[in-house]
Amino acid sequence: MKTFLAALLVMLTFQPALAAVQLTPIYANEASNWPLETFASNGLFRQIARYQQGHPQAIVLNGGEYTLAQLARQLDTRALSRTASGWTLHYPLIIGPGARLILSASTLFIEGRHGGCLINRGKLLIDNSSLSSNGDQNSGFIHGWGGSTTRIKNSVLADLGRADYRANGVSVARHRYQGAGAPAQLFIHDSRFSNLHRGVDAEAGSRVSIVNLSISASREQGVVLYNSPAHIERLQVNDSKGHGLRAGGNRTISIADSQLQNNGGSGLLLEDHTGEIHISQVASLNNQEYGIQIKSQRGQQITLMDTLNLNGNGSDGLRLDGSMHITLNSADISHNQRYAISIQAEDGRQITGNMAELHLHLNRLAALHTGGEGSLQLKRVSLRHRSNQGKYLAGNLAGKEADLLPTLLQTQEVVVPFTESLATIPLTSPL
Template sequence: MLLSSASLASVSLQPIYAHEASNWPLETFAANGLFRQIAHYQNRHPEAVVISGGHYDLASLASQLPTDRALQHTDNGWVLHYPLVIAPDASLTIADTRLYLEGHHGGCLINRGTLTIHNASLASNGDNGSGFIHGWGGSHIRIEHSTLSDLGRKDYRAHGLTLARHRYQGNGPGATLQIDDSRLTHLYRGISTETGSELQARRVQIRDTREQGMVLGGSNSQLDTVIITNAHGHGLRLEGRGATRIFDLTSQANRGSGVLMEDYRGPLSVDRLASTDNREYGLQIKGGKADASARLAQLTLQHNGSDGLRVDSPIVITVSAAHIDDNGRYAVSLDGQQAPVSARLQQLTLYHNALAALHTRGQGAVDIEQASLRHNSQRGHYLAGNLRGREFDLLPRLVSGQPLRIDFTDSPATALPASPR
């Protein structure tokens, strides 16, 4: 049983059973094939290393294990061959060293207590058998001045660096992750969070992920100076009920969208986003509820394969100081077919987008002020969709810089001066 005693610090090898009530910290991963990997290497009933109470580093941990088959010291650092569970009253520090998680043997870190990674390098196999780091509800992970490489696989909650609260934990506290001045390279997914988790990421680089760069689901998150490049999917994905504060995010050259916000519920505040050279959208906002809001300032959405900004969501969008240029379709596309769209756009440059500067369909309203437009269409249109037939009327007022409110539907659109503030 993977249980711990708060009154006694110990390190032990404990058997892993399939019965969820005693094995829940590992049950999720065992169902994903971890048992098979463990059994192949251990050649007996699967066991995990469990730290119950106390504080350990890798050397003190190894000194209390009966065999080096679980944790082995080499000329290049350490190799973990067994799953390692940190109990709620225990802590592990990995500092000034290298740790290789031998995923093909079952090596992974399951945190229920406190895990600190400082000035260290953690790596794994870089394939669908890779080791991973997972934090359960109530746990704390602190990573600083470190590099994580080749962790994670496509299996549920084993994507690389993940936070989640197990159903057996009820409504207890979520997991927390603080990561500072660190690099994540070639993980299956850079960082994943689930409902109730908290994330603070500062000066973090995520590149070459085998799936999405970062997926924040229902968490409270703060991102400060984060760079995501060359993800196989979206750079950053936001979903679920949470609160997100972003300052200085670069999402570049990803195979999906730079940023995707899907069925997100809660406030989003962005100051300084550069989303460029992505295969799909620069920033896509879809689904969600009308009680959510997004305040976006200082945007650079350029050279994306589709629209710079795509909105088909009922949440209230405010955009100020944005350069949305040279995108493969529209600079801004507002789609109110599923639910009315509401957007306020201020201080925009919409230059040389392939189809048009502004595209609308369905129903909604957009307030525009201080917009500069240059088209890159052979037909010379600035407006498209259900505004195209009104371009002659709307364009002089758009380029005048004065506030303009446009209510649009798939029936003829109307434009009114903005109401006094």
Template structure:
């Protein structure tokens, strides 16, 4: 995206006549700005970057449980002791789908005490109504629960989940897909639920799931914990339970409701493609995640990546295109975040959307080295954000604002805008309202100075002196409200 700095002759039209210095007496009451020592500014940026660099979630592959697992059929209850892994799905259509296939009280395949492959599982069950050879792998027609001491090994094969019969994978232990395929099969029978229903995977706190070189396709429907591959802490599990762990590497997720939905989880997701999800590509709450080198494309209803709650996240070098809402959405967030070197485009809403965030020096929100363009809303749109740093981003081609930050009541800040190339915005380049401290320096503006303001909101009344100090004189300044 070619960006040209604002020429000095055009810039001069915006500057206050004779304003050679940024002095307090030229500014409205309750506003002042001062020049920051360059070394002080660099130290501040380096401290932010050091905190962000430390956001490394280390998730290691966990060995599968030793020994050969036992296999049994167990009744599924909705409100008895030990039934909690099934309870969230009682009203979500699972039991009703099962009832259309099983002529008796709903049963699930349960594996315990070791690991088992699909071939071994088929041999142990010896019932084609439950598991049978199909195409290049196996067709599963019963729900399957992996006990906390057990593992299911899916390696070099395909596992098809029959939609009509209410199939789901429920992991309390270890689930590994390696060079494999996991896909729903609708069959030719009419569904037995009153809405669209598709098989899903859920992994409870304490479990481990790894998806390596594999494909997941047409899984999940829009209901709690049933949207695709989900992890969660059950209300029946202790609050201090070990988090679920998830590794996704070099894999593809196609046409899921939400491809990956994480809660109370440590996850490493890298080198993977998430395409044509209905709700979200990756949806994260109260978790620690690394999202590196992924592609998220074509999200039908919501955002490409959503981050919420007590989440620590490093989102780096991802390509996010064609989200219906925002490419990256951060809401009600209370942990450190690094959004770096992502390529964001063609969002039908905002490029990056920020709502109700509490950032501190110890838990910063750092948006750095991203390319954001061609959104139908603003490139970066924030409200109720206490502090944010945007460094060395290239932002443009938006009908709204390159950067818009609005707080209903003034928040402490700072908002740091440093080294960005900002331009081709339909309204104004930067809008700031309700931030008590703003730091500006080293930014390049491409705008239409005769037709629009570059800085509006709280900065409009001091636009001339600010541009004189930062663009013509090359200073870094701090604006205080």
């Protein structure tokens, strides 16, 4: 008898309890159902009601660790079904705090037309798996709330997300009901995303780490970060309809060894961003707008860039707007349709910078264009002409191009001030 009780205790200890998996009614009431209410106005409840033909329900994991096979044993096939090609999720699935869902060597289709989606408040691990959805405005999505951890490794995600708030593909954020608790964490390694509405969308109260991720053919933007610290290595974003990567807010962003190419907007846009910026070994090529644009009132905040390749973009290679001090070391900014570097300081503010080891070759209008107030310290700059205005330098330079060019062309250090102040002629002294 003691042996039986001991064995039963072991089973209860290591097997998830049935009560930990429930079909739970959901209501379009934020106070009682905030993890899903965010999506109610986006048509999710209508999709659920049409499929379920009754009061909407969601699969809720209240605790324990599950695979899809373990979940299927406790759910009707109308909620989670399996065919020869893999699993299909028909209901919203909420991973509660303290619960863990593991997708390992799995194929999962998230049926967005039925209301399928993954809402993470606990832990979600996707490893060596393939996830897909409808690829249109009905698509399912993955969203992680504050306190959650989402890990995606060695996996392929396709056709997720739609043009609805926080339903864009793979997203993380802290809900306002969660206060200042733990962030939503997103870790992505060695994976490929294609045809998501947004590849990655991170809002305030989240933290992102990306190592070796390819994002292609996003229906809107490749990566969007707002008030979310991010460490990014070996990111490739190609053929997005919008920007390759867009960031704002006041958190630190580090991007290294990455490529942003053939995007419909800019390769990299930092707009209203006041946190530290570290950009190293980044190529931004053949984008329809800017290679890199920084459009912010940054003041003296750290802005470090090195080893850039900004070639073939539809506007300027590097565009700076607002106020900031930047350090740029080693960049090839060539063959862009306007200027290699274009600067427009905000009224009453300045843009300054130290730039060295620059190759500014064959840009259509000029190598450098300035506006507003500021100055640049340039060192070891290589220039090649292809200006239809007959200038290497353009804008409101305080000095003459003819005086600056000899020093620049000898790759010596030169300070280039620019100003909107007009020179005045002294008044004649009265007799």
